[in-house]
Amino acid sequence: MLRVAVVGGGPSGSCAAEVLAKAGIQTWLFERKLDNAKPCGGAIPLCMVEEFDLPESIIDRKVRNMRMISPSNREVDIHLENSSEYIGMCRREIFDAFLRNRAAALGAHLVNGLVQSIDTGTDRQGPYTLHYADYSSGGPTGELKTLEVDLIIGADGANSRVAKAMDAGDYNVAIAFQERIRLPAEEMAYYEDLAEMYVGTDVSPDFYAWVFPKYDHVAVGTGTMQANQSLIKGLQKGIRERASRRLLGGEVIKVEAHPIPEHPRPRRVVGRMALVGDAAGYVTKSSGEGIYFAAKSGRMCAEEIVAASDSGRRIPSEKDLKVYIRKWDRKYGATYKVLELLQNIFYSNDAAREAFVEMCDDKDVQRLTFDSYLYKRVVPMNPWQQIKLTVLTLAAVLRGQALAPAGYKPVPSAVRTSEEAEALMAAVAPRSAMKPAEGRPASSPDPEAGQDSQREPALAAK
Numbered sequence: 196m197l198r199v200a201v202v203g204g205g206p207s208g209s210c211a212a213e214v215l216a217k218a219g220i221q222t223w224l225f226e227r228k229l230d231n232a233k234p235c236g237g238a239i240p241l242c243m244v245e246e247f248d249l250p251e252s253i254i255d256r257k258v259r260n261m262r263m264i265s266p267s268n269r270e271v272d273i274h275l276e277n278s279s280e281y282i283g284m285c286r287r288e289i290f291d292a293f294l295r296n297r298a299a300a301l302g303a304h305l306v307n308g309l310v311q312s313i314d315t316g317t318d319r320q321g322p323y324t325l326h327y328a329d330y331s332s333g334g335p336t337g338e339l340k341t342l343e344v345d346l347i348i349g350a351d352g353a354n355s356r357v358a359k360a361m362d363a364g365d366y367n368v369a370i371a372f373q374e375r376i377r378l379p380a381e382e383m384a385y386y387e388d389l390a391e392m393y394v395g396t397d398v399s400p401d402f403y404a405w406v407f408p409k410y411d412h413v414a415v416g417t418g419t420m421q422a423n424q425s426l427i428k429g430l431q432k433g434i435r436e437r438a439s440r441r442l443l444g445g446e447v448i449k450v451e452a453h454p455i456p457e458h459p460r461p462r463r464v465v466g467r468m469a470l471v472g473d474a475a476g477y478v479t480k481s482s483g484e485g486i487y488f489a490a491k492s493g494r495m496c497a498e499e500i501v502a503a504s505d506s507g508r509r510i511p512s513e514k515d516l517k518v519y520i521r522k523w524d525r526k527y528g529a530t531y532k533v534l535e536l537l538q539n540i541f542y543s544n545d546a547a548r549e550a551f552v553e554m555c556d557d558k559d560v561q562r563l564t565f566d567s568y569l570y571k572r573v574v575p576m577n578p579w580q581q582i583k584l585t586v587l588t589l590a591a592v593l594r595g596q597a598l599a600p601a602g603y604k605p606v607p608s609a610v611r612t613s614e615e616a617e618a619l620m621a622a623v624a625p626r627s628a629m630k631p632a633e634g635r636p637a638s639s640p641d642p643e644a645g646q647d648s649q650r651e652p653a654l655a656a657k
């Protein structure tokens with residue numbers, strides 16, 4: 196009977212393990228930290244709820260309003276008219292635990308263990324021996340153990356050890372930095388069903404910055420290419436400043452940083468080892484979305500294994516596993532290319548960012564954007580809509596040149612006047628007010644740590 200190890204209990208690993216376990220295949224799902232809170236905005240598309248049979252209880256907030264804020268502080272609101280449509284906001288510790296436990300309930304052996312190294316056999320063809328520290332008895336160091344399997348799914352995120360063992364090659368990464376900020380209830384009410392996206396060189400030279408609502412706090416963050424990593428503290432300060440009037444009385448409860456892959460690794464299948472999710476490099480450009488694609492790739496890879504192994508009766512070959520890659524690239528290759536193109540056009544300078552926000556004011560653009568995000572489908576457009584979009588793009592880019600500012604002003608608050616905001620900011624007691632995100636090193640991702648650099652509320656004013 197086929198033996199499969201899935202390394203990593205995030206969305207990609209759990210969704211792979213679920214399919215394998217359901218098919219009766221012997222499956223071990225390794226997760227180094229069962230209460231792991233992956234640094235993440237936690238936004239998921241609506242289609243994921245149904246497709247992955249997610250209960251409403253793991254969705255903290257249903258966001259129906261997205262506010263885009265341009266470099267010149269132009270605000271464009273995108274509203275989901277249909278009350279059944281929303282973007283789900285989740286806490287990853289809850290979300291991941293649900294998927295992991297479901298896989299375990301279906302028969303996967305859930306191992307609370309850190310995979311430290313892998314013997315890959317002759318020509319990396321297996322069988323594979325995993326060396327891991329088992330933490331299930333609760334000790335701090337773990338008990339060293341080994342397990343032999345026929346096949347490995349590497350679902351261990353951006354710092355994947357499976358990718359190293361299989362010599363999958365490197366990918367470029369972006370660095371994302373995020374602060375979790377708890378707000379007083381009256382400030383939190385503003386973010387009830389609203390998420391914000393800020394663009395501008397002050398908040399990110401190549402992506403966007405965000406304020407996403409969570410259960411009882413907001414996640415405020417930004418990302419940039421690794422080449423600009425040294426700017427990250429200044430960029431985080433930029434988003435804090437731009438959103439400052441909406442974050443009154445906030446207290447930083449967590450600071451986190453993590454790499455985001457920029458493109459797939461050169462090799463995603465070697466021998467009987469396959470990569471999925473962030474380990475493979477499946478985050479989209481422009482939006483930085485990876486949760487859905489992680490879950491989907493885990494599922495698609497596992498489905499291929501079930502089919503090729505005749506539900507575990509034989510060991511699939513490298514060629515069999517590569518069918519998953521072919522199907523993946525066929526299904527999503529164009530999506531990745533289009534989003535990369537959009538990122539290159541619209542995030543390249545402030546004029547283009549102005550144009551991008553201006554374009555988002557158009558109802559056709561909003562519907563197109565939301566449909567492709569929420570339902571992961573490309574909406575057919577009639578010729579008139581296509582012409583309109585092309586003209587709109589050109590006009591917006593030209594207008595953006597004129598509007599793009601030399602400097603930045605704080606964003607006028609949507610909930611109060613500038614005078615009110617200034618009076619409140621002056622009155623907020625220093626103990627509960629936030630300090631700027633400088634004066635301490637940004638938590639840069641440690642490739643050997645294998646995961647996040649979560650910290651305690653060091654930025655909260657003392």
Ligand SMILES: Cc1cc2nc3c(=O)[nH]c(=O)nc-3n(C[C@H](O)[C@H](O)[C@H](O)COP(=O)(O)OP(=O)(O)OC[C@H]3O[C@@H](n4cnc5c(N)ncnc54)[C@H](O)[C@@H]3O)c2cc1C
Pocket residue numbers: 202203204205206207208225226227228231233234235236237238239308309310311350351352353355356371372373416452453454455471472473474478483484485486487489645646
């Ligand atoms: C700041 C930030 C914000 C983001 N916001 C969003 C967003 O709003 N929406 C969205 O769709 N995407 C977002 N993303 C991307 C998203 O977080 C990832 O694409 C997604 O988590 C990938 O899932 P995964 O299962 O492939 O990997 P991960 O979620 O990284 O899971 C890997 C798991 O493997 C475990 N692990 C690692 N190494 C080992 C080992 N050696 N042994 C055992 N276990 C191991 C880890 O503990 C972890 O639980 C964001 C990313 C960042 C950094």
